Amino acid sequence: MKVLVCISNVPDTTTKITFTDNNTQFNTNGVQFILNPYDEIALARAVELTDGGKGSVTVINVGDASTEATVRKALAIGATDAVRVNAKPHDAWFVAKQIAEYVKQNPFDLTLTGRESIDYNGSKVAGMLGELLDIPSVSIIKKLDATDSDATVEREIEGGKEVLTIPFPFVAGTAEGVAEPKIPNMRGIMSARTKPLTVVEPVEVKSTSEIVSFETPAPRGQVTLVPVDDTAKLVDLLHNQARVI
Amino acid sequence: MSVLIYAENADGKFKKSIFEAVSYAKAIADQNNTNLVALSIGNVAADELVALGTYGAEKVLNVNSDKLKSFVNQAYASVIAEAAKAQGADIVVLSNSFSGRGLAPRIGVKLEAGVADGAVALPEENGGKFTVKKTAFSGKAFAVVELTSANKVIALTPNSYKVVEIGGSAQVEDFAVETKESDFKQMLKNIVRSTDKVSLPDAEIVVSGGRGLKGPENWGMIEELAGLLGAATACSKPVSDADWRPHSEHVGQTGIAVSPNLYIAIGISGAIQHLAGVSSSKVIVVINKDAEAPFFKVADYGIVGDAFEVVPKLIAAVKDYKASA
Ligand SMILES: Cc1cc2nc3c(=O)[nH]c(=O)nc-3n(C[C@H](O)[C@H](O)[C@H](O)COP(=O)(O)OP(=O)(O)OC[C@H]3O[C@@H](n4cnc5c(N)ncnc54)[C@H](O)[C@@H]3O)c2cc1C
Numbered sequence: 154m155k156v157l158v159c160i161s162n163v164p165d166t167t168t169k170i171t172f173t174d175n176n177t178q179f180n181t182n183g184v185q186f187i188l189n190p191y192d193e194i195a196l197a198r199a200v201e202l203t204d205g206g207k208g209s210v211t212v213i214n215v216g217d218a219s220t221e222a223t224v225r226k227a228l229a230i231g232a233t234d235a236v237r238v239n240a241k242p243h244d245a246w247f248v249a250k251q252i253a254e255y256v257k258q259n260p261f262d263l264t265l266t267g268r269e270s271i272d273y274n275g276s277k278v279a280g281m282l283g284e285l286l287d288i289p290s291v292s293i294i295k296k297l298d299a300t301d302s303d304a305t306v307e308r309e310i311e312g313g314k315e316v317l318t319i320p321f322p323f324v325a326g327t328a329e330g331v332a333e334p335k336i337p338n339m340r341g342i343m344s345a346r347t348k349p350l351t352v353v354e355p356v357e358v359k360s361t362s363e364i365v366s367f368e369t370p371a372p373r374g375q376v377t378l379v380p381v382d383d384t385a386k387l388v389d390l391l392h393n394q395a396r397v398i
Numbered sequence: 399m400s401v402l403i404y405a406e407n408a409d410g411k412f413k414k415s416i417f418e419a420v421s422y423a424k425a426i427a428d429q430n431n432t433n434l435v436a437l438s439i440g441n442v443a444a445d446e447l448v449a450l451g452t453y454g455a456e457k458v459l460n461v462n463s464d465k466l467k468s469f470v471n472q473a474y475a476s477v478i479a480e481a482a483k484a485q486g487a488d489i490v491v492l493s494n495s496f497s498g499r500g501l502a503p504r505i506g507v508k509l510e511a512g513v514a515d516g517a518v519a520l521p522e523e524n525g526g527k528f529t530v531k532k533t534a535f536s537g538k539a540f541a542v543v544e545l546t547s548a549n550k551v552i553a554l555t556p557n558s559y560k561v562v563e564i565g566g567s568a569q570v571e572d573f574a575v576e577t578k579e580s581d582f583k584q585m586l587k588n589i590v591r592s593t594d595k596v597s598l599p600d601a602e603i604v605v606s607g608g609r610g611l612k613g614p615e616n617w618g619m620i621e622e623l624a625g626l627l628g629a630a631t632a633c634s635k636p637v638s639d640a641d642w643r644p645h646s647e648h649v650g651q652t653g654i655a656v657s658p659n660l661y662i663a664i665g666i667s668g669a670i671q672h673l674a675g676v677s678s679s680k681v682i683v684v685i686n687k688d689a690e691a692p693f694f695k696v697a698d699y700g701i702v703g704d705a706f707e708v709v710p711k712l713i714a715a716v717k718d719y720k721a722s723a
């Protein structure tokens with residue numbers, strides 16, 4: 154089985170988000186970038202599925218040279234080889250077009266993305282890829298089991314789940330539950346240095362969206378504390394002041 | 399030119415998040431001096447379809463074929479894109495539900511449209527620029543995104559736009575579309591729905607527990623409080639990691655992002671990754687025995703105290719309030 158895992162390079166989850174240039178640019182000063190946590194789960198499952206010579210795992214990233222540490226980390230976790238499309242990821246459409254172009258030349262049975270990138274939160278790349286390749290896509294899966302020709306997945310729905318069987322090839326966005334993240338071991342880290350990392354140049358894409366500016370949420374006022382023995386007061390405030398119950 | 403809203407049903411019924419999306423789409427149609435057409439796929443009763451008029455849909459296209467009875471991502475995306483073309487709709491609105499997240503990007507590609515996923519406010523049109531505000535950085539910020547394409551797809555975050563009843567009734571028309579065999583590769587084996595519970599992403603009130611609750615056996619009071627308030631239950635990541643609660647209840651940066659009217663956090667410290675997914679809640683109540691817990695900094699109301707003492711008292715107070723209401 155040939156698996157492709159799409160990986161993005163995102164600010165660490167503890168990052169305090171601030172902006173510069175009149176709120177038009179994300180302030181990367183002092184920010185550490187990591188492998189998107191959902192992509193880490195996708196990669197862990199891909200490695201499990203192909204373990205013991207049952208296939209290969211390629212990771213692909215659309216990014217400039219600054220993402221190499223993240224790509225190497227994916228190799229250390231267990232990917233067989235890596236591809237970097239040498240361009241700043243303009244938006245999900247740009248990313249999906251680049252990856253689709255690569256997959257058309259190099260077909261895969263299964264393509265995994267994270268359910269969303271924790272910076273842009275689009276949940277879009279999986280669906281766009283599926284459409285560009287004219288194959289099925291499933292947006293958020295919590296479980297993934299595969300045979301040689303198809304996979305059975307659990308898809309999240311409001312208040313429940315759906316179990317689906319989908320023939321290869323298809324695209325899926327993975328969430329928690331699919332696998333536990335794998336921490337690279339020393340052997341993985343050593344071998345990552347010599348695993349193949351191919352850099353390809355991007356194709357031209359007509360963009361359909363632009364980020365104009367960013368906003369941070371309005372700060373909340375002071376907290377109103379209620380004594381332990383006066384829960385009735387809290388209920389009253391929620392009803393009469395906040396009007397939420 | 400018109401606006402098309404895809405009205406997703408759950409077991410033949412429309413939920414509040416769909417009424418929000420229809421109300422939102424109606425406001426966009428009004429901004430553009432055009433009409434609003436709704437599209438329903440699957441088996442939905444006629445009166446349920448007509449009722450979409452209450453929120454501003456003038457016409458409802460009804461696609462009810464055996465093949466399309468249950469959700470098939472690829473096929474539904476094709477039907478929605480075909481309906482948009484047939485209606486000359488250049489703006490397609492849907493709910494950013496789990497299914498919506500699968501559909502929006504596919505429809506975007508089909509219509510060569512820019513996609514604003516997770517929208518939280520009405521679009522603004524200024525000097526030929528069409529911009530939409532959406533969540534970004536897992537709730538730590540918003541991004542204002544310009545859609546530069548002629549067609550546009552907008553997926554609305556649940557609980558971010560108020561339902562507006564304008565009180566009309568919609569005209570229902572059957573809509574027939576040719577479907578491609580290749581759109582039906584996925585096979586549905588099973589649907590499991592926990593019908594007795596409020597679904598977390600749609601919930602108006604969420605009662606959430608953290609590691610401060612010590613163990614899964616103590617969730618009885620959380621469920622009781624949630625039951626009384628008609629709330630969904632949620633938890634912090636370590637709680638679901640330890641299997642005290644299912645993964646589907648984990649909220650935060652790497653879990654579900656929620657924006658209910660009321661979020662009650664019990665025994666949760668308020669780590670930045672947790673806050674990321676809940677800080678857009680309208681009102682936050684924190685119950686924690688540590689007065690220094692970071693969660694109090696972003697709370698509207700708080701009780702400093704032991705959850706095992708406070709929650710039973712709060713349950714009693716809610717019961718009293720309900721008895722007197
Ligand atoms: C990559 C990454 C992603 C993450 N994503 C998420 C995420 O999406 N969501 C998430 O929640 N976390 C996430 N985390 C974890 C996060 O950093 C915190 O560790 C976590 O939120 C803490 O959970 P907690 O508040 O339940 O537990 P703790 O931090 O242990 O806090 C327990 C709280 O309970 C209080 N308490 C104890 N006993 C009582 C009592 N009897 N009565 C009242 N209060 C009591 C304590 O004072 C304390 O404040 C992530 C971490 C990483 C590294």
Ligand SMILES: Nc1ncnc2c1ncn2[C@@H]1O[C@H](COP(=O)(O)O)[C@@H](O)[C@H]1O
Pocket residue numbers: 158159160161162189191192213214215216242245248265266267268269270271273274275276277278279
């Ligand atoms: N620059 C990128 N390169 C490769 N894959 C990406 C990139 N950006 C996003 N993805 C993939 O698409 C998923 C969803 O991203 P998004 O649509 O931005 O929420 C991520 O979890 C990744 O798997």
